[in-house]
Structures are given as C-alpha cells and as structure tokens.
Amino acid sequence: MQALDESIIGRELDGAITQCGRSLISTIALLLLVRRQLQKQRARHISSVIMRDSLRSEMSKQRAAADDAQEKQDQLKIDIDVLNTMIGRAEEQMIQQRKRYEEEIQRRNER
Secondary structure (H helix, E strand, O other): OHHHHHHHHHHHHHHHHHHHHHHHHHHHHHHHHHHHHHHHHHHHHHHHHHHHHHHHHHHHHHHHHHHHHHHHHHHHHHHHHHHHHHHHHHHHHHHHHHHHHHHHHHHHHHO
8 A cells, every 4th residue: 555655646746747847848938938039129129229329310410400501591691781781881882972973063064
C-alpha cells in the first residue's frame, strides 16, 4: 500500500513538475513576446522622436526665413518712405523754381 501511495504521489509530482515546466515555458514565451513588442514600441518611439525633431528643425528654419522676409519687407517700406519724401521735396523745389522762373519771365516782360 505504501508503495502504491508513493507511486501515486510520484506520478502526481511528475505531473505537477510537468505542468510547472509547461507553465514556465509559456511564461518564458510570453516574456519573449512582450520583449519583442517592447523593442518594436521603443523603435517606433525613437522614430517618432526623430521625426518630431526633424519637423521642429524645419519649422525653425521656416520661421527664420519668414522673419528675414519680414525684416526685408520692413526695410523696403522704410526705403520707399525715404524715396517718397525725397520725391516730394524735389517736386516742391520744382514748383518753387517754376514760380521763380515765371516771376523772372514776368519781370522781363514788364521792362
């Protein structure tokens, strides 16, 4: 009877060990799967970070170009204002010269 009990216990123990082995293999397989998924997720994350940094760099370049263009436009407006002022003064001088010319013509004709 004792041998029978030991035999049953041995089989149960073998079954339990086999079950633990299968469970351990399943756990290892699951861990390997999780590890692969984590590696893929990290790779996607790194790719996203690189893309984000690239876009930020491009946006910074575009912003700098836009600032340069705005600065040039502002300088052109200032230059146009200066030229308009010069033209206005030249026109006033022309008007004054024309008046003096007409006055001189009138004085000459009156003599």
